[in-house]
Amino acid sequence: MSQAGRGREQLVGLAFVSLADTLVDEYDIIDLLDRLVGHSVELLAADAAGIVLGDARRELRVVAASSEDAQLMELLQLQSDEGPCLDCFTNAAPVSAVDLAEAADRWPVFAAAVADRGAFRSVHALPLRLRGEAIGALNLFHRQPGSLPAVDLALGQALADVATIGILSERAIRRGEVLNEQLQSALNSRVIIEQAKGVLANSGNLSTDAAFDRLRRYARSNNLRLSDVARNVVETDLAADILAPRGAWRPKHR
Numbered sequence: 001m002s003q004a005g006r007g008r009e010q011l012v013g014l015a016f017v018s019l020a021d022t023l024v025d026e027y028d029i030i031d032l033l034d035r036l037v038g039h040s041v042e043l044l045a046a047d048a049a050g051i052v053l054g055d056a057r058r059e060l061r062v063v064a065a066s067s068e069d070a071q072l073m074e075l076l077q078l079q080s081d082e083g084p085c086l087d088c089f090t091n092a093a094p095v096s097a098v099d100l101a102e103a104a105d106r107w108p109v110f111a112a113a114v115a116d117r118g119a120f121r122s123v124h125a126l127p128l129r130l131r132g133e134a135i136g137a138l139n140l141f142h143r144q145p146g147s148l149p150a151v152d153l154a155l156g157q158a159l160a161d162v163a164t165i166g167i168l169s170e171r172a173i174r175r176g177e178v179l180n181e182q183l184q185s186a187l188n189s190r191v192i193i194e195q196a197k198g199v200l201a202n203s204g205n206l207s208t209d210a211a212f213d214r215l216r217r218y219a220r221s222n223n224l225r226l227s228d229v230a231r232n233v234v235e236t237d238l239a240a241d242i243l244a245p246r247g248a249w250r251p252k253h254r
Contacts, residue, residue, distance in 0.1 A: 028225040029186045030193060032166045033064035034216065036138075040159055041066050044152050046140040047120065050074045051163060052085055053128070053136035055187055060089060060136070063190045068208055069119040070141055076118065080109035085137045088125035092134035094153060095125045099145035121145045124153070126160040128167070138163060189227035196230035196239075204243040218242045 033051050040049040048070035052060045060078055065071035077083030084095040084107075097103050100121055104111040114120070120141040128136040138160040140148070148156070167186065193215070200211035218241075219229040232238040 028189075028227060029166055030063065030189045031216075031219070031226040033163060033186070034226070036159055036163050036166075037064045037066045037070075040138065040140060040156065043159075044140055044148070044156055045142075046124075047143045048073075048141040050139045050141070051128070051136060052078070052089070052139070053167070053186060054089060054134070055184060060086065061187050061190070063136075063186055070139075073114070073118060073120055073123070073141055074139065076113045077110055080107070080113055082107045083110040084123045084125040085139045088127050088137045088139075089134045092127045092129050092132055094127065094157070096147060096153075097123045098147045101145070119143065122147075124148050124156065126153070126156045128160050128164045130164060135164065135167065189230075192227055192234060193230040196233035199233050199239050200242060203239050214242050 037049040037051060040046060048066045050065040050070040050073065051063055052074055053063050054060055062071055062074040062078070065074060074085065077085050084097045088095040097106075100111060100114050100118065100123065103114075120143055122142045122145045124140040124142075126138045126140070127134040128138065138156065140156060193212075196215055197208050197211045200206060200214055201208050204211065204214070206214070215229060215233065216226060218224075219226045222229075229238065229242075233242065
């Protein structure tokens, strides 16, 4: 095996160890999904990644994105009601769009929106699936057109499967049921996180990506749930602590 191959194998191992460490009692599902999209970008040479989940009515919503550009791509698909991630979710099967510039016949509204506003040229969507039914999708975005090697698609599906395991309880898997309450909790947590990003961005004159990075680093440095920290940013004065130099952080909101 080449040195590059060994290096990637080590990164894969570390990624799955990191994800496994989060699968404990009362783990933060949003933090898990955020880590997962980060690992997807690092391991699969993607420029960005995102995860969408179906709610109790099977309407898709964005719950994790590695960047604002990725979130925009997810929203363009949801607003146009078409695109790789919707087909992936509907059919519970991988969907690859190797060149979005040639996707007008398949997804005319989405392709037009991407041409006007999108930052990516190819999308690869992988289902979060349970016994043949998709509960969401992991989406990999690339700025250049092209296909993914089979080994990368397999690794991407393994990461998507980790997300599924994180969302569903053992009892739900045995009974073949999706825990709508847990899905809804994840979706509600994302709303709070978006609000906290706005507070930090406005107070600290930061981009939303930089604001989210501050929020995430504070939560992880203090071993706190990301959603709990976000709620404290919205409801208390925690934003001032997070925006202070890192050495001045005071982990008082537990």
